[in-house]
Amino acid sequence: MADVLKVESLSVYYEKNEAVKDISFSAEQGKLIGIIGPNGAGKSTLIKAILGLEKALGKVTVLGKSVKDVREKISYVPQRNQIDWDFPVLVEDVVLMGRFTHIPWYKKAGKKDHLVVTESLEKVGMLDFRKRQIGELSGGQQQRVFIARALAQHADLFFLDEPFVGIDVTSEEIIIHLLRELRNEGKTVFVVHHDLSKVEQYFDELLLINKELVEFGQVKEVYQPDILSKTYKGSIQLFGANENIMVVSD
Template identity: 85%
Template sequence: MDNVLKVESLSVYYENNQAIKNISFCAEEGKLIGIVGPNGAGKSTLIKAILGLEKAQGNVTILGKKVTNVRKQISYVPQRNQIDWDFPVLVEDVVMMGRFTHIPWYKKADKKDREIVAESLDKVGMVEFAKRQIGELSGGQQQRVFIARALAQHADLFFLDEPFVGIDITSEEIIINLLREIRNMGKTVFVVHHDLSKVEQYFDELLLINKELIEYGKVNEVYQPDILQKTYKGRITLFGSNENMMVVSE
């Protein structure tokens, strides 16, 4: 498989505080990758630095090019608390935003764009809510709408920051199944995730960080007691063997 993302010596500083330090890794196409670490480990900062949303030192190439040259091929779903849910916009308009990178500034959305929006809403089970204001939805429904926006963009790389926080079980199941479908299409999906009990079920690979890269690789190789203890600096409790390991973090 080809590398779709190459990160070299990536570091981010906030005044005198180093948020992430000298992180390097390569990711292949067709992978569902969990980014895992304790609170304050720099998980969200890593995504933003990769996408050029944070001032960073180091190099990032996506599909062999600089990020600024492949914006259309990258989809980003931020944390829910970073979104103004009171903004007066309809569900279908939010999803249409995913088409904006494909529509020239001098044109309006056409029939094809509207069909893609409808298909994307259908995939997340939100067609009947198309005319609702986004703030009227539950947390899980809102997250599904933003997944639909990402689907409508037809991107090659997807970055989702804590998509399962504060949502219902039904929405979580819909979202993880969609992410698997995207992965199976040969796309690469990165998910900032905090629930260690589900990483073996959800992901192909794990990227464990605590400001520095602790380990990156296949889940069965990385999801190991010694590596988890190193990542969380002893702030987790492990019960049982690897096959039946239970984890209580922080």
């Protein structure tokens, strides 16, 4: 399958500190990929650098082009704590923001755009909440609305930063089901994730980083104690034949 994303020697510096160091990899179309590593490993920084939201050294190509040339093909869902939930905006207006890359600046959203908003809200089970203020929703509902915004964009490449943090079980099940559907449609989805017990269940491939790239490949190949130990710089304890993993720092 064709590569949708190619990252070459990507590095990010904060003053003299290296947050992401010389990371290179390529990802194929139709994959659900987990990005895992310890706190401070540079997972969010890596995503932002790929998207051009962080100043970085290196080269990133999406569908063979620079990010700025295919911006409408890329959708990003940031961490919930980066969003101002008190801003007075309706649920349907948040999702409509996903259509802005498809609407010329001199035009208003049309019938097709509003239909896409309706379809996207229906997919995440939030259609009945379309007239609610975003701040009135629970954490899981808010996350589902932002997933709907990503769906409305009709992108080919998705980046989600910790989408399962602080949400209810129902919302998590809805979201992972949608991500699998996107994968099955040939989309490529990257998810920053922290719950090691679910990576085998959720992902096709894993990208393990700790500022540097530790390993990237199929889950069954890289989800191994020695690789996890190298990633988290600690010893690994397995419980229940890899179903549960505890990382113990040295």
